[in-house]
Every structure is written in structure tokens, then in C-alpha cells.
Amino acid sequence: MAETTETLFPMRKFFAPEFVFGVGALDLAGRYARNLGASRVFLVSDPGVREAGWVRDVEASLEAEELPWVLFDQVSPNPQMEEVEAGTRAFEEHRCDMICAVGGGSPIDCAKAVSVLSTNGGNIRDYLGVDQVPQPGCPLLMIPTTAGSAAEVSQFAILSDPRARRKCGIISKLIVPDVALVDPRTPCSLDTHQAAGGAMDTLTHAAEAYVSNAHSPVTDLLALEAIRLVGAHFEEGIAHPARPEHRGHLLKASLLSGLAFSNASLGLVHAMAHALGGMLDSIHGDSNALLLDGVVRFNLSSATSRYARVAEALGVSPEGLIPRLRELRGLAGLGEGIASLGATEAIIPDLVARAMADPCLVTNPRQPRPDEVAQLFREAL
Numbered sequence: 001m002a003e004t005t006e007t008l009f010p011m012r013k014f015f016a017p018e019f020v021f022g023v024g025a026l027d028l029a030g031r032y033a034r035n036l037g038a039s040r041v042f043l044v045s046d047p048g049v050r051e052a053g054w055v056r057d058v059e060a061s062l063e064a065e066e067l068p069w070v071l072f073d074q075v076s077p078n079p080q081m082e083e084v085e086a087g088t089r090a091f092e093e094h095r096c097d098m099i100c101a102v103g104g105g106s107p108i109d110c111a112k113a114v115s116v117l118s119t120n121g122g123n124i125r126d127y128l129g130v131d132q133v134p135q136p137g138c139p140l141l142m143i144p145t146t147a148g149s150a151a152e153v154s155q156f157a158i159l160s161d162p163r164a165r166r167k168c169g170i171i172s173k174l175i176v177p178d179v180a181l182v183d184p185r186t187p188c189s190l191d192t193h194q195a196a197g198g199a200m201d202t203l204t205h206a207a208e209a210y211v212s213n214a215h216s217p218v219t220d221l222l223a224l225e226a227i228r229l230v231g232a233h234f235e236e237g238i239a240h241p242a243r244p245e246h247r248g249h250l251l252k253a254s255l256l257s258g259l260a261f262s263n264a265s266l267g268l269v270h271a272m273a274h275a276l277g278g279m280l281d282s283i284h285g286d287s288n289a290l291l292l293d294g295v296v297r298f299n300l301s302s303a304t305s306r307y308a309r310v311a312e313a314l315g316v317s318p319e320g321l322i323p324r325l326r327e328l329r330g331l332a333g334l335g336e337g338i339a340s341l342g343a344t345e346a347i348i349p350d351l352v353a354r355a356m357a358d359p360c361l362v363t364n365p366r367q368p369r370p371d372e373v374a375q376l377f378r379e380a381l
Contacts (some may be wrong), residue, residue: 009217010216012214012216012218012219012263013263014216014218014219014263015155015173015176015262015263016153016176016259016262016263017142017152017153017176017177017178017179017180018178018179018180019152019153019179019180019181019182019255020179020180020181020182021182021184021252021255022182022183022184023183023184023185023244024183025143025181025182025183026054026057026058026061026143026181026183026185026186027057027061027183028061028181029058029061029062029100029141029143029181030061030062030063030064030065030067031061031065032141032179032181033062033065033067033098033100033141034065034067036098036139036141036178036179037097037098037139038067038097038098038139039067039068039097039098040067040068040069040070040094040095040096040097040098041062041067041068041069041070041096041098041099041100042069042070042072042087042090042091042094042096042098042099042100042111042114043055043058043059043062043069043070043071043072043099043100043101043102044072044073044075044087044099044100044101044102044103044107044108044110044111044114045071045072045073045075045101045102045103045107046073046074046075046076046077046103046104046106046107047073048103049073049102049103049104049107049145050071050073052145052189053189054102054103054143054145054186054189055071055073055102058100058102058143059071062100069100070090070091070094070096072086072087072090072091073107074086074087075087075103075106075107075110076106076160077106077281077283078106078160078167078277078281078284079106079107079109079110079113079158079159079160080159080160080161080162081113081124081125081159081160081161082162083110084110084113084114084117084124084159085117085123085124087110087111087113087114088114088117088118091114091118092118096138097138097139098138098139098140098141099111099114099115099118099137099138099139099140099141100140100141100142100143101140101141101142101143101152102143102145103143103144103145103146104144104145104146104148104149104151104198105146105148105149105150105151105158105284108142108144108149108151108152108177109149109151109156109157109158109159110159111140111142112137112140112151112157112170112175112177113127113157113159113170113175114137115137115138115140115175116133116137116157116170116174116175117137118137118138119135119136119137119138120133120134120135120137124159124170125161125168127170127172128159128168128169128170129169129170129171129359130171130172130359131171131172131173132170132172133170133172133174133175135174136174137174137175139178140175140177140178140179141177141178141179141180141181142177142179142180142181143180143181143182143183143186144180144182144186144251144254145186145187145189145190146186146187146190146194146198146254147187147190147195147198147199147202147247147250147251147253147254148197148198148199148200148201148202148254148285149198149201149254149258149284150202150205150254150255150257150258150259150261150262151258152177152180152182152255152258153176153177153180153255153258153259153262154176154258154261154262155171155172155173155175155176155262156169156170156171156175156262157169157170157175158274158277158284160277160278160281161278162281164278165278165279166278166279166354167274167275167277167278167354168278169274169358169359171359176262180255182251182252182255184244184247184248184251184252185244185248186251187244187247187248187250187251188241188242188244188247189241190241190247191241192238192239192241192333193332193333195237195238195241195247195250196234196238196331196332196333196334197283197285197286197289197332197334198250198254198285199230199234199237199238199250199253199328199332200285200286200288200289200292200328200329200332200334201254201284201285201288201289202226202230202250202253202254202257203226203227203230203257203292203325203328204269204270204288204289204292205226205254205257205258205260205261205266206222206223206224206226206227206230206253206256206257206260206261207223207227207292207296207310208261208265208266208267208269208270208360208364209222209223209257209260209261209263209264209265209266210223210224210227210260210264210306210309210310211267211299211303211306211307211310211365212261212264212265212266212267212363212364212365213363213364213365214263214264214265214363215264216263216264218263219259219260219261219263219264220260222256222257222259222260223256223257223260223261223264224309224310224313225253225256225313226253226254226256226257226260227253227310227313227314228313228314228315229249229250229252229253229256230250230253230314231313231314231315231324232249232315233246233249233250233253234250234328234331235331237249237250238331238332264363265359265360265362265363266360266363267295267299267360267361267363267364267365268295268298268299268355268360268361268364268366268368268373268376269288269291269292269295270288270358270360271355271356271358271360271361271364272287272291272295272351272355272373272376272377273287273288273291274354274355274358274360275350275351275352275354275355275358276291276338276341276343276351278354279347279350279351279354280341280342280343282341282342286334286341287338287341289328289329289332289334290329290334290336290337290338290340290341290380291338291376291380292325292329293322293325293326293329294376294379294380295376296321296322296325297322298366298368298372298376299364299365299366301366302365302366303365303366304318306365307321308321311324337380337381338377338380338381339381343377343380343381344381345378345381348374348377348378349374351377352370352373352374352377353370355373356370356373
């Protein structure tokens with residue numbers, strides 16, 4: 001069927017923050033904080049990033065601008081709602097007026113949530129879902145140190161509720177950061193597993209954005225280039241952490257994928273991965289990696305030509321796409337199934353219920369039935 005002008009050029013809105021990409025971007029933290037009007041900066045990170053030295057580099061940049069700061073680094077790998085509440089109390093007690101997050105998706109998502117509460121008040125649960133944030137938060141400056149989450153440019157913040165064993169999302173343009181400083185030096189401090197999981201996270205973001213039913217010509221360009229970069233630099237980037245030319249390209253791929261999925265949204269892989277993360281506290285990139293090839297197989301009949309272009313960007317034939325995804329998963333050290341994360345047959349009904357309620361499911365190219373999602377979880381065990 002011939003495409004019409006409307007299908008070739010669908011009307012889409014595109015939203016993105018200002019960002020600086022390149023070596024030395026991190027050193028601009030103080031200058032950008034000053035430009036954003038900060039008088040006291042709330043610095044959000046985690047213990048691992050602090051040990052890697054990146055927090056100290058940002059502190060030095062703030063010092064150069066004579067800006068005081070308060071460090072909050074009690075953030076879990078899956079940021080919890082209680083940590084958001086603790087961060088908000090510290091933000092208010094120290095009379096901060098701007099937030100700078102240094103780290104991966106966990107500190108960045110926690111920072112976004114603190115920003116929401118800084119101006120809107122109440123409980124963070126009040127703002128879960130799509131477009132539930134009424135007022136913009138305080139200024140946000142993000143400095144990613146991992147290549148995968150792309151939280152520094154997205155309108156998503158994913159939080160964990162341990163009591164409900166559920167991952168929940170805030171999705172709003174009002175939490176898109178004001179500025180992201182993306183420095184290719186930072187991923188060189190990641191260990192092999194972190195780098196591999198991050199690269200699989202990037203690949204999942206880009207592939208789901210490309211086949212999303214909310215894709216656009218702009219998000220397509222970004223997603224395909226992100227996929228190409230992951231395919232070209234995955235092995236070298238994992239094997240040689242001290243070579244920033246490969247880790248830097250993976251960070252660039254993460255950035256591009258974030259710009260794509262923040263506007264095109266995601267799909268069934270993320271709906272299922274959020275369910276796993278909420279129930280089992282699993283690492284998000286690992287969950288994505290273990291689910292990706294199964295979901296691609298499920299979606300294939302509904303987005304055949306799009307997955308053919310995903311395959312081309314990865315440098316394989318359409319028939320070689322799923323084997324290549326499995327190969328990359330193996331190279332990432334994730335040859336086992338989701339049973340390795342703690343999943344069992346007994347919890348599949350709960351996983352299905354959580355996945356079916358996830359907003360990422362809306363933009364999946366094929367709408368699954370609960371029994372089909374259950375079968376995908378079983379096959380992934």
C-alpha cells in the first residue's frame with residue numbers, strides 16, 4: 001500500500017533539553033549551575049559514583065564558581081520512594097534551589113522526583129503516571145556517568161516501591177532536565193558488567209523507540225544511529241574499558257536513544273522489565289537484555305519492515321536479527337534466563353498483572369493479551 005503524505009510525515013512534537021556532549025563537559029557544571037540561578041546546589045549521586053571520583057570533579061567545578069552544595073548520595077540501584085522523600089527533606093532543610101545529579105539512571109531519576117516535590121509538595125505517589133505533575137520543579141542539571149539509561153534527556157523517572165514490590169513511573173515534560181552535560185570520559189570507570197548491561201539497555205531503548213507506534217521521522221533517525229553505534233562498538237567497548245573511543249560512542253548511542261524514546265516512548269520489553277524490577281529488584285539493563293529477543297519475535301509480524309531496518313543497523317540480515325540479539329546478550333554475560341534474576345513460574349501471574357498495567361505497553365506495535373505476556377515470561381525463564 002502506497003504511503004500518503006500524512007503517513008510519511010506524521011505530525012509529532014519533539015521535546016529535548018539543552019545538552020553539551022564532549023570531553024570536558026563535566027567541568028562545566030559550576031558554570032551551568034550559576035547560569036541556572038543556583039545559590040545552593042543539591043548534589044545527588046550514589047556511593048559507587050562518588051568512589052569513582054566524578055562527584056569530586058563536579059564539586060571542584062562548583063567551588064570554582066563559589067557555589068555551596070549539599071551532597072545526598074543515599075540512592076539505591078533502583079531508586080526508592082522513601083529515598084525521594086529523604087532527599088526532599090534534605091533539599092528543604094538546607095534551603096537548596098537547584099539540583100545537580102551525577103551518576104546513572106538511579107540518581108538522575110531520584111533527582112527528578114525530588115525536583116517535583118520541591119515545588120509541588122505532597123507525596124511522590126501523587127504524581128505517578130502520565131502528565132500528573134502540575135508545576136515545573138526546580139532547575140535540573142544532569143551529568144550521566146553510565147551509558148544506558150539516558151535519563152539525563154528523558155521525560156521519564158522510574159521509582160521503586162519496595163512495599164508494593166512495584167516499579168512506577170512519572171512521565172512528564174516538566175521533569176525533562178534543563179541541561180545535560182555528557183562527558184565521554186565518565187563511562188570508562190564502569191566495570192565490564194555495568195558497561196554491557198548499559199549497552200543492552202541502549203539497544204532496547206532504540207529498538208523499542210523505532211518500532212513504537214508513536215515514532216516519527218526525527219526519532220527514527222536517532223534510534224537507528226544509536227543501534228548502529230551499539231552494533232559497531234559493543235564488543236570493543238566492553239572488552240577495553242580504558243579506550244574511551246569505544247565507551248564514548250556507546251555513551252553517544254545512549255544519548256541518541258534517550259532523545260528517541262523520550263519522544264516515541266517504549267514498548268513491551270520495558271513493561272515486562274519494570275515488572276521484574278519491581279518484584280525482584282533486578283538491574284534494569286539486565287532485565288531488558290533477557291527479554292529483548294523474545295519480545296522482538298513476538299512483535300515481528302506487526303513491524304516486519306521496521307525490524308528489518310533494525311537488523312540492517314546492527315549489520316545483519318533480517319533473519320539474523322534475533323540470533324544477533326542473543327549473541328550480544330551472551331557477550332554481556334547474560335546467557336541465563338530471568339530465573340537468574342529470581343523469577344519463578346509461581347510469580348508469573350503477578351508479573352503479568354504489573355506488565356499489563358504499564359504505560360509503556362500503549363506504544364508497543366502489537367498489543368498482547370495477558371496469556372501471551374505470561375508465555376513470554378515462561379519462555380524467558
